[in-house]
Amino acid sequence: MNVQEKILKLRSQLQYHNYRYYVLDDPEISDTQYDMLLRELEQLETEHPELITSDSPTQRVGAQPLEAFGAVDHAVPMLSLANAMDEEEVLDFDSRVRRLLETDGDIDYVVEPKLDGLAVELIYINGKLTVGSTRGDGRTGEDITHNLRTIKAIPLVLIPEANYGKPRRLEVRGEVFMNKKDFAELNRLRQDNGEPPFANPRNSAAGSVRQLDPRITASRCLDVIFYSIGIAEEMQIQSQTELLAQLKSCGLKTSQLVKTCSNIQEALAACADFEAQRNDLPYEIDGAVIKVNSFELQSRLGEVSRSPRWAIAFKFKPQQAFTIISDIIVQVGRTGVLTPVAVLEPVRLSGVEIQRATLHNQDEIQRKDIRIGDTVVVQRAGDVIPEIVKSVSSKRTGNEKLFIMPDFCPECGQKVMRIKGESACRCTNAACPAILKGSLAHFSSRRAMNIDGLGDALIAQLVEKQLVRTVADLYTLSFETWLILDRMAKKSAENIIKALEISKQAGLEKLLFALGIRHVGEQTAQLLARHFGSVKRLSDASHDQLQNIHEIGPEVSDSIVEFFSSEENLRLLKRLEDAGVVMEPKQSAILDSVYTGKVFVFTGALNRITRPQAEDMVRQRGGKASSSVSAKTDYVVAGLDAGSKLEKAKKLGVTILSEDAFLQMIEGKL
Numbered sequence: 146m147n148v149q150e151k152i153l154k155l156r157s158q159l160q161y162h163n164y165r166y167y168v169l170d171d172p173e174i175s176d177t178q179y180d181m182l183l184r185e186l187e188q189l190e191t192e193h194p195e196l197i198t199s200d201s202p203t204q205r206v207g208a209q210p211l212e213a214f215g216a217v218d219h220a221v222p223m224l225s226l227a228n229a230m231d232e233e234e235v236l237d238f239d240s241r242v243r244r245l246l247e248t249d250g251d252i253d254y255v256v257e258p259k260l261d262g263l264a265v266e267l268i269y270i271n272g273k274l275t276v277g278s279t280r281g282d283g284r285t286g287e288d289i290t291h292n293l294r295t296i297k298a299i300p301l302v303l304i305p306e307a308n309y310g311k312p313r314r315l316e317v318r319g320e321v322f323m324n325k326k327d328f329a330e331l332n333r334l335r336q337d338n339g340e341p342p343f344a345n346p347r348n349s350a351a352g353s354v355r356q357l358d359p360r361i362t363a364s365r366c367l368d369v370i371f372y373s374i375g376i377a378e379e380m381q382i383q384s385q386t387e388l389l390a391q392l393k394s395c396g397l398k399t400s401q402l403v404k405t406c407s408n409i410q411e412a413l414a415a416c417a418d419f420e421a422q423r424n425d426l427p428y429e430i431d432g433a434v435i436k437v438n439s440f441e442l443q444s445r446l447g448e449v450s451r452s453p454r455w456a457i458a459f460k461f462k463p464q465q466a467f468t469i470i471s472d473i474i475v476q477v478g479r480t481g482v483l484t485p486v487a488v489l490e491p492v493r494l495s496g497v498e499i500q501r502a503t504l505h506n507q508d509e510i511q512r513k514d515i516r517i518g519d520t521v522v523v524q525r526a527g528d529v530i531p532e533i534v535k536s537v538s539s540k541r542t543g544n545e546k547l548f549i550m551p552d553f554c555p556e557c558g559q560k561v562m563r564i565k566g567e568s569a570c571r572c573t574n575a576a577c578p579a580i581l582k583g584s585l586a587h588f589s590s591r592r593a594m595n596i597d598g599l600g601d602a603l604i605a606q607l608v609e610k611q612l613v614r615t616v617a618d619l620y621t622l623s624f625e626t627w628l629i630l631d632r633m634a635k636k637s638a639e640n641i642i643k644a645l646e647i648s649k650q651a652g653l654e655k656l657l658f659a660l661g662i663r664h665v666g667e668q669t670a671q672l673l674a675r676h677f678g679s680v681k682r683l684s685d686a687s688h689d690q691l692q693n694i695h696e697i698g699p700e701v702s703d704s705i706v707e708f709f710s711s712e713e714n715l716r717l718l719k720r721l722e723d724a725g726v727v728m729e730p731k732q733s734a735i736l737d738s739v740y741t742g743k744v745f746v747f748t749g750a751l752n753r754i755t756r757p758q759a760e761d762m763v764r765q766r767g768g769k770a771s772s773s774v775s776a777k778t779d780y781v782v783a784g785l786d787a788g789s790k791l792e793k794a795k796k797l798g799v800t801i802l803s804e805d806a807f808l809q810m811i812e813g814k815l
């Protein structure tokens with residue numbers, strides 16, 4: 146055997162043992178034997194560097210630190226799930242599914258644990274890991290390939306599957322997470338080093354994969370479980386159970402807890418079973434996902450408002466614990482609202498230490514009769530933000546103190562206003578440092594302008610040193626000014642300036658959200674951006690014009706008009722524009738103009754993607770998806786068993802595409 150053959154043999158042995166260990170959880174050799182094989186390979190590669198390839202198991206942490214993350218467009222959007230809070234809502238879901246499918250019969254469901262981590266997409270081309278990205282906003286995520294490569298449970302090359310070999314292109318989706326044990330260990334280390342601990346395993350997983358330096362990610366024990374796909378060429382899959390089996394045989398780890406159920410009652414029993422096991426599992430789960438098993442039925446059910454109609458997340462009951470309120474402090478948010486926050490004696494709740502809980506407002510404190518010194522029941526709602534359920538009055542000693550909201554803002558000292566009809570108290574000082582800090586944090590947050598590296602600590606310094614008075618000032622700070630800040634080295638100052646430059650291209654929808662206009666959340670911002678296409682046109686819009694948009698009500702339109710009638714806000718926008726912040730929709734929002742206005746009709750069962758996914762791809766490119774064929778139809782995409790629509794298309798001479806041809810055409814033009 147020559148050196149090259151030896152190297153190839155070692156690589157495939159290591160790959161096989163990796164698979165036995167991570168995917169099957171059934172190793173055939175000891176860790177020491179594995180390490181010996183790896184060392185042997187390393188030795189040969191050191192002697193013959195010309196034989197090193199990027200998919201060698203020695204090359205997981207090869208990449209140099211990045212300057213910033215690139216963007217990755219998801220060919221098929223990554224959706225989120227609607228929630229069911231109890232059994233009744235699950236039964237409603239089942240009724241809805243059967244009504245939409247026009248059947249009285251039972252539906253086959255698959256129940257999977259809902260992992261509490263970070264959704265990622267991996268693209269394998271000819272079996273090789275090529276790109277890995279975060280979910281981002283569902284359409285565009287961040288390129289974190291270099292970090293995902295360091296996760297040992299992620300194969301760098303796929304095992305050729307028995308039925309179809311290596312798919313030419315496989316986009317596989319799953320959750321990256323941290324096991325409870327590794328999370329506790331990481332936080333212990335961080336505290337030893339004087340670093341702030343992560344709030345929960347989810348945050349630590351998310352923080353770990355969003356590192357510019359892959360060596361940091363490699364040092365964090367991350368794990369992965371796969372559960373769905375985007376595009377999977379050549380894979381003939383009819384159901385979720387088949388998909389999971391095929392992923393597993395490719396070497397992609399799937400959950401061992403999955404249950405196939407032949408009706409909704411069995412699915413509910415599986416959910417209860419997962420909930421009972423949750424504390425014994427090595428990782429956190431915050432619910433169970435119930436999915437219609439058949440892909441054909443999934444495709445018929447489609448999706449609404451970014452969630453599939455064929456799946457639902459059954460949320461587990463929050464976990465509760467007792468603790469004592471040692472103090473109540475007041476925080477001021479970006480809208481000036483004062484929020485009382487309970488400082489708690491630290492208590493562990495589902496594996497996480499809790500030290501604070503929001504008390505919302507004065508009315509809430511009175512209603513629950515909560516006092517400083519009280520013993521209280523806390524729970525993690527949605528399993529992240531802790532809340533106080535009730536105080537235990539039988540534990541009172543008489544030393545508890547009543548809390549009253551202050552009349553003055555704790556940050557700037559200005560008298561606060563209690564707004565009629567609202568339970569909130571608000572600081573109305575436009576120059577209040579807390580409001581400014583909140584606005585800056587919102588403006589720079591990931592879903593807004595995404596200014597990488599501008600965290601709370603830096604923002605606090607910028608405000609306290611009076612270097613920034615509005616968000617527009619961020620773009621005027623010089624390199625030297627950034628260097629004045631504590632713990633700011635040359636490299637980090639350069640990175641921040643670069644991140645600010647990149648953020649200017651965020652586009653209209655992100656900008657509108659970032660401005661923090663009351664009632665304008667992400668969805669509304671997107672809607673406004675699409676509808677008006679520029680800040681100028683939106684700022685000229687009247688109440689009537691705004692309200693003519695279906696999704697916009699009077700409250701939202703009031704607040705938009707009010708925002709744009711303020712001289713100060715107009716000045717702010719002018720300064721942002723002068724700084725080079727893009728005031729139009731991002732070009733990639735509409736991906737390709739070749740399809741603008743083109744009408745597509747899908748008929749028959751699609752194989753590789755669902756119908757809503759296909760329709761979304763058309764819409765993303767500015768086209769329209771219609772349900773009936775007419776002379777105005779440009780393309781008919783015919784899947785399996787296409788019937789009368791296909792006939793009509795032939796008669797009318799409309800261009801007919803197969804699913805493959807459609808994907809090739811629409812992807813080729815990306």
Ligand code: IVH
Nearest residue numbers: 224225226257258259260264320372434453
């Ligand atoms: S399926 C359209 N399966 O939950 C289908 N998602 O709210 C969406 N998640 O972004 C994905 N475990 O991060 C699916 N077994 C599972 C999951 C799961 C966790 C996460 C995922 C997704 C979010 C949806």
